[in-house]
Amino acid sequence: MQAIRTWLSPLIRARxxxxxxxxxxxxxxxxxxxxxxxxxxxxxxxxxxxxALVVRxxxxxxxxxxxxxxxxxDWHPLKGQFGFYPFIMGTLWVTAVAMIIAVPPSLLxxxxxxxxxxxxxxxxxxxxxxxxAGIPSVVYGVWGMLTVVPAIERYIAPAxxxxxxxxxLFRSDNPTGYGVLAxxxxxxxxxxxxxxxxxxxxVRAVPDGLRxxxxxxxxxxxxxxxxxxxxxxxxxxxxxxxxxxxxxxxETMAVLMxxxxxxxxxxxIFDAAYPLTALIANNYGEMMSIPLYDAAxxxxALxxxxxxxxFNIASRLVLIRLTPAK
Amino acid sequence: MYxxxxxxxxxxxxxxxxxxxxxxxxDVPEHQITAIIGPSGCxxxxxxxxxxxxxxxxxxTRVSGHVWLDGTDIYGxxxxxxxxxxxxxxxxxxxxPLPMSIxxxxxxxxxxHGLQRTLDKGNGRNLDRIVQHYLQAAGxxxxxxxxxxxxxxGLSTGQQQRLCLARALAVEPEVxxxxxxxxxxDPISAQGIEEQLLALKEGTTIVLVTHLLRQARRLADHIxxxxxxxxxxxxxxxxxxxxxxxxxxxxxxxxxxx
Numbered sequence: 352m353q354a355i356r357t358w359l360s361p362l363i364r365a366r367x368x369x370x371x372x373x374x375x376x377x378x379x380x381x382x383x384x385x386x387x388x389x390x391x392x393x394x395x396x397x398x399x400x401x402x403a404l405v406v407r408x409x410x411x412x413x414x415x416x417x418x419x420x421x422x423x424x425d426w427h428p429l430k431g432q433f434g435f436y437p438f439i440m441g442t443l444w445v446t447a448v449a450m451i452i453a454v455p456p457s458l459l460x461x462x463x464x465x466x467x468x469x470x471x472x473x474x475x476x477x478x479x480x481x482x483x484a485g486i487p488s489v490v491y492g493v494w495g496m497l498t499v500v501p502a503i504e505r506y507i508a509p510a511x512x513x514x515x516x517x518x519x520l521f522r523s524d525n526p527t528g529y530g531v532l533a534x535x536x537x538x539x540x541x542x543x544x545x546x547x548x549x550x551x552x553x554v555r556a557v558p559d560g561l562r563x564x565x566x567x568x569x570x571x572x573x574x575x576x577x578x579x580x581x582x583x584x585x586x587x588x589x590x591x592x593x594x595x596x597x598x599x600x601x602e603t604m605a606v607l608m609x610x611x612x613x614x615x616x617x618x619x620i621f622d623a624a625y626p627l628t629a630l631i632a633n634n635y636g637e638m639m640s641i642p643l644y645d646a647a648x649x650x651x652a653l654x655x656x657x658x659x660x661x662f663n664i665a666s667r668l669v670l671i672r673l674t675p676a677k
Numbered sequence: 678m679y680x681x682x683x684x685x686x687x688x689x690x691x692x693x694x695x696x697x698x699x700x701x702x703x704d705v706p707e708h709q710i711t712a713i714i715g716p717s718g719c720x721x722x723x724x725x726x727x728x729x730x731x732x733x734x735x736x737x738t739r740v741s742g743h744v745w746l747d748g749t750d751i752y753g754x755x756x757x758x759x760x761x762x763x764x765x766x767x768x769x770x771x772x773x774p775l776p777m778s779i780x781x782x783x784x785x786x787x788x789x790h791g792l793q794r795t796l797d798k799g800n801g802r803n804l805d806r807i808v809q810h811y812l813q814a815a816g817x818x819x820x821x822x823x824x825x826x827x828x829x830x831g832l833s834t835g836q837q838q839r840l841c842l843a844r845a846l847a848v849e850p851e852v853x854x855x856x857x858x859x860x861x862x863d864p865i866s867a868q869g870i871e872e873q874l875l876a877l878k879e880g881t882t883i884v885l886v887t888h889l890l891r892q893a894r895r896l897a898d899h900i901x902x903x904x905x906x907x908x909x910x911x912x913x914x915x916x917x918x919x920x921x922x923x924x925x926x927x928x929x930x931x932x933x934x935x
Contacts, residue, residue: 469736470736470737558773559735560769560771560773561773561775561776562734563731563734563767563769563773564769564773564775564841564844565775565785565789566731566734566762567729567731567762567766567767567769567845568762568763568766568785568786568789568844568845568848569759569760569761569762569763569786569789569790569848570759570785570786570789571759571789574789578775578777578785578789579775579776582775582776582777583776
């Protein structure tokens with residue numbers, strides 16, 4: 352048996368290895384090319400998208416000065432007036448309110464899960480929080496209409512305006528609950544899970560040796576978290592917040608259902624607003640016979656894209672500046 | 678005869694369902710260096726981390742038994758664990774400088790205990806003096822005195838370990854636990870740390886975990902020898918190294934096993 356095998360071995364090796372080797376190399380080459388092409392396609396999506404938007408928005412960009420588009424408050428498509436300022440401010444107001452509501456509790460939740468919660472609690476809580484991120488946004492919108500809007504209309508707005516009505520931030524002639532605050536609350540609930548999930552990972556990634564060093568000096572958990580863990584983790588935590596911010600800026604359906612959709616610059620958290628996303632989703636495909644209307648809506652999309660990209664770049668630059676070199 | 682600073686009594690420890698320490702009873706003499714020796718996985722580090730109650734910070738660990746520190750059981754009811762850890766300092770195998778300046782690393786322990794409020798009133802000169810004193814005690818002062826406010830992460834590993842020593846000493850612990858404190862260091866830095874430890878035992882009780890028999894021979898006055906989570910033998914270094922009672926101890930110190 353052994354002798355036969357020895358005698359055959361050159362043949363076996365030749366039959367097995369030469370074609371096999373070539374096949375292996377070919378598969379390796381193609382796998383690499385295929386995956387590389389997919390990666391390239393994904394990376395190219397952003398510039399392609401931006402280019403397409405510029406082309407489609409070009410008629411209005413060429414016909415109106417940029418300053419008028421960005422800073423005029425007159426939105427009268429039938430009269431040919433396209434001022435995006437109310438929509439830009441609507442997006443910024445709703446997003447700002449959402450982040451103010453969402454960031455502190457989600458960071459504290461992330462810290463609790465990473466630093467305090469026993470393993471068993473974390474094992475239950477983490478999947479539930481991730482599930483929250485998977486709920487379709489229209490469900491959040493319905494929840495906002497059925498719960499948040501009436502609560503603001505009946506309780507929150509009267510209470511706040513009764514005590515702090517003189518403060519411009521809270522003064523409003525909008526009696527419905529539909530407005531910036533409702534949009535902010537709904538958005539806040541939507542960005543909680545993504546901020547929590549990323550921030551928790553980042554906090555957990557801080558090496559245990561660093562925690563031990565602080566605890567072994569007699570520091571309490573909270574002192575350790577505040578002075579050591581968060582100091583180390585904060586660039587990553589900031590990235591988690593930026594992720595939430597990007598999601599809040601782009602969220603459409605849930606916001607559209609509760610913000611009131613009035614093309615006016617909001618001056619208070621109880622005023623109605625009309626974010627860019629809602630403008631596009633509500634109007635695209637309708638009244639397309641109005642001259643320049645189609646181009647105007649795509650210009651709105653372009654502005655939104657630029658705001659998101661701008662926030663991302665700005666925050667990344669700030670992070671790079673503030674992160675000490677290793 | 679020695680005066681015991683720490684008495685370990687029937688100490689047991691578990692990670693999940695696995696028992697890492699199976700009832701250890703031993704003394705740590707005051708103002709001496711006690712080395713905990715034994716082969717890998719015998720529970721050296723676990724025992725050490727029980728002495729400042731750091732073990733319980735890890736998930737799913739459990740400890741039973743007593744550790745008497747100057748007559749008080751640190752596992753007794755109503756004991757403030759931060760106070761235990763203020764009295765019992767620690768030096769880890771790898772230096773972990775806190776993400777702050779050299780100065781702030783040394784001042785950290787003082788600050789979290791609010792000690793600066795009494796010592797540091799006014800211009801902070803007292804804290805400055807404390808920082809300088811302990812950087813000198815750790816043999817690092819000359820190298821860093823001109824860049825105290827630079828980030829500690831910029832120091833070399835050897836310097837970082839001396840910084841961690843200064844940081845631990847600045848809280849003025851009675852006991853210093855050292856967990857293989859030279860294992861990440863080059864021979865010169867390691868020698869530096871060993872010299873600091875020898876100088877420190879004048880006023881501090883030192884417990885040293887080491888897997889280096891030669892290091893134990895150089896430094897230790899007293900030995901605790903563990904084997905698979907059990908105490909095999911404990912006593913003065915002289916006795917353990919030259920006239921051990923147990924077969925395993927003799928084999929281990931001769932270098933035949935472990």
